[in-house]
Amino acid sequence: MTKIAVQVDDLTVAYNYKPVLWDIDLEIPEGVLMAIVGPNGAGKSTLIKSILGILKPIAGSVTIYGKSYEKQRSLVAYVPQKGSVDWDFPTTALDVVMMGTYGSLGWIKRPRQKEKKAALEALEKVGMLPFKNRQISQLSGGQQQRIFLARALVQDASIYFMDEPFQGVDATTEIAIINILKELRKAGKTVIVVHHDLQTVPEYFDWVTFLNVKKIATGPVKDIFNDDNLTKTYGINYKVSIQE
Amino acid sequence: MNIQEYFSLVFSDYTLRTITLGTAILGAVTGMLGSFAVLRKQSLLGDAISHAALPGIAIAFLMTGAKDSNTLLLGALVSGLIGTFWIRGIITKTHLKSDTALGLILSLFFGFGMLLLTHIQKQPNANQAGLDKYLFGQAATLVESDVWMMAIVTGICLIVLLLFWKEFKILLFDKDYAKTLGFNTKTIDILITSFIVLAIVLGLQTVGVVLMSAMLLAPAAAARQWTNSLATMVFLAAIFGALSGVFGTAISASQNNLSTGPVIVLIAAVFVFVSFVFSPSRGLLFKQIRFIKNRRDLELHKTLAFMYHIAETHDDISHPHEIKILNNFQGFTRGTLKKLVEKNYVTLQGTTWSLTHEGFKSASNLYNQLNKNDE
Numbered sequence: 193m194t195k196i197a198v199q200v201d202d203l204t205v206a207y208n209y210k211p212v213l214w215d216i217d218l219e220i221p222e223g224v225l226m227a228i229v230g231p232n233g234a235g236k237s238t239l240i241k242s243i244l245g246i247l248k249p250i251a252g253s254v255t256i257y258g259k260s261y262e263k264q265r266s267l268v269a270y271v272p273q274k275g276s277v278d279w280d281f282p283t284t285a286l287d288v289v290m291m292g293t294y295g296s297l298g299w300i301k302r303p304r305q306k307e308k309k310a311a312l313e314a315l316e317k318v319g320m321l322p323f324k325n326r327q328i329s330q331l332s333g334g335q336q337q338r339i340f341l342a343r344a345l346v347q348d349a350s351i352y353f354m355d356e357p358f359q360g361v362d363a364t365t366e367i368a369i370i371n372i373l374k375e376l377r378k379a380g381k382t383v384i385v386v387h388h389d390l391q392t393v394p395e396y397f398d399w400v401t402f403l404n405v406k407k408i409a410t411g412p413v414k415d416i417f418n419d420d421n422l423t424k425t426y427g428i429n430y431k432v433s434i435q436e
Numbered sequence: 437m438n439i440q441e442y443f444s445l446v447f448s449d450y451t452l453r454t455i456t457l458g459t460a461i462l463g464a465v466t467g468m469l470g471s472f473a474v475l476r477k478q479s480l481l482g483d484a485i486s487h488a489a490l491p492g493i494a495i496a497f498l499m500t501g502a503k504d505s506n507t508l509l510l511g512a513l514v515s516g517l518i519g520t521f522w523i524r525g526i527i528t529k530t531h532l533k534s535d536t537a538l539g540l541i542l543s544l545f546f547g548f549g550m551l552l553l554t555h556i557q558k559q560p561n562a563n564q565a566g567l568d569k570y571l572f573g574q575a576a577t578l579v580e581s582d583v584w585m586m587a588i589v590t591g592i593c594l595i596v597l598l599l600f601w602k603e604f605k606i607l608l609f610d611k612d613y614a615k616t617l618g619f620n621t622k623t624i625d626i627l628i629t630s631f632i633v634l635a636i637v638l639g640l641q642t643v644g645v646v647l648m649s650a651m652l653l654a655p656a657a658a659a660r661q662w663t664n665s666l667a668t669m670v671f672l673a674a675i676f677g678a679l680s681g682v683f684g685t686a687i688s689a690s691q692n693n694l695s696t697g698p699v700i701v702l703i704a705a706v707f708v709f710v711s712f713v714f715s716p717s718r719g720l721l722f723k724q725i726r727f728i729k730n731r732r733d734l735e736l737h738k739t740l741a742f743m744y745h746i747a748e749t750h751d752d753i754s755h756p757h758e759i760k761i762l763n764n765f766q767g768f769t770r771g772t773l774k775k776l777v778e779k780n781y782v783t784l785q786g787t788t789w790s791l792t793h794e795g796f797k798s799a800s801n802l803y804n805q806l807n808k809n810d811e
Binding site (some may be wrong): 216241244246262263268270272277278281282283284288291293294295297298300301302327332343391 | 441458475477599601602603605606610612613614615616617618619660663664665667668669760
């Protein structure tokens with residue numbers, strides 16, 4: 193039996209009165225490439241942020257390989273939504289990727305040659321090495337996304353959470369990113385992605401979670417990615433043709 | 437005294453030296469910390485904090501009756517901090533946006549402070565005169581101990597900045613991410629905000645409640661124009677701030693009746709103006725020049741491409757054509773034609789033009805390049 197990488201129990205999150213997530217139970221097995229899908233406002237980003245401890249849930253608990261997130265931080269990497277930061281910040285691509293090493297460095301200690309080498313390797317992996325000294329505002333949207341991905345790769349984690357990594361990127365970047373994600377899975381990592389494009393779910397992912405405030409379904413794409421679950425999640429009579 | 441006399445006196449005259457040193461240090465530390473405020477999009481925080489400090493000054497005076505600046509500034513620090521944390525509280529606990537919270541606290545505290553000041557002025561106490569210097573500042577009242585105080589705070593601030601540089605940077609750029617890495621973002625946040633409050637309070641005596649925020653923002657805004665590195669930006673902001681202090685003091689000391697605070701702020705504004713216009717990468721001037729140059733290049737290329745199309749249809753690419761033909765093409769001007777001749781792409785003979793081999797070659801290259809970009 194495969195190990196459970198992430199376990200969520202009875203998770204409820206609310207910003208005000210209305211719950212954004214209601215009583216979520218979720219088990220994510222190790223080594224899957226999982227999409228979280230659902231309509232706008234379904235709580236997809238909130239779920240990730242709650243798992244990562246950025247948001248405080250009202251009730252429920254989250255464990256990473258059986259222990260609390262605080263204890264397992266070093267096993268987890270995060271790619272936030274590209275729009276969540278100010279890209280006019282005065283810094284370079286390499287510098288942003290270096291931030292991925294800050295967690296293992298801890299307080300006060302500065303990144304050194306070893307960290308720089310790791311950052312350069314990550315830039316190479318996402319094909320951004322020629323842009324390492326570029327001011328980040330001078331990068332295209334797809335390039336900025338790759339920089340964020342590289343920053344997570346530097347963390348060298350076991351579990352990767354990504355919030356809409358395909359948002360606003362062109363086809364070339366999308367393919368480049370999905371190839372990296374598939375490589376991560378091949379290396380035994382667990383990758384969890386908030387995803388919007390339902391058409392590409394069967395092609396990109398092997399595991400899927402349907403979310404709309406409550407968890408609708410979770411499991412292998414081939415078993416549960418069907419019209420029934422899509423209709424339950426999106427509320428309308430949804431039909432996708434899954435190409436075999 | 438003119439400015440030259442000032443600069444010859446500044447090293448020998450005790451008072452001038454004290455004031456100049458004080459304004460320079462103040463400019464440096466506010467410029468440094470201002471960079472963080474600007475990058476966090478909390479530019480107005482400084483304004484709110486300085487106004488929030490006013491009632492503290494008045495209350496400290498009412499409680500102690502003392503007029504020495506350290507006691508009064510301690511009061512300013514306390515009420516500045518209270519104001520700041522109320523602002524944070526309002527933002528996190530209610531749905532109000534930060535500008536509303538800032539405006540609310542600013543006017544509330546300032547109003548209360550003014551009320552207390554007018555109350556104090558009605559009291560039969562000889563000491564009360566001079567409290568209003570905290571409104572617009574009075575650099576002439578700086579004494580050596582004030583400067584020492586500024587120097588010590590600046591020193592501590594520098595050490596903290598160097599120690600927690602990486603933490604500050606990641607908090608500024610991506611707070612949520614910093615949190616997932618295990619950094620206590622609240623601690624870093626409070627640390628940096630406290631230093632901003634401290635720097636503002638230190639400047640009240642010199643620049644005053646009303647203009648203090650300019651000391652925080654102007655050097656940082658100017659510095660941002662010149663660099664794409666955070667470290668350089670902080671460094672430049674400190675330099676700009678210090679220079680504003682020195683030149684502001686010089687001008688106000690050499691022109692008898694000008695008060696120092698406003699002059700310092702105006703000098704800082706000159707830095708901002710020059711930076712906005714003349715910075716090579718972000719400045720308006722060079723942006724405009726680049727824009728015009730790009731347009732010209734494009735016009736030239738389009739004309740060349742048009743000629744290339746005509747020349748292509750002939751066996752002899754240098755076959756002469758009437759200039760009139762080019763009138764059908766909108767981008768053509770006499771100027772572009774002249775430039776093409778200068779570049780040896782085209783030769784003119786009477787009312788005809790013909791493409792040279794060189795021109796033909798570069799036009800076809802242009803074409804290939806465009807096609808390549810499309811792929």
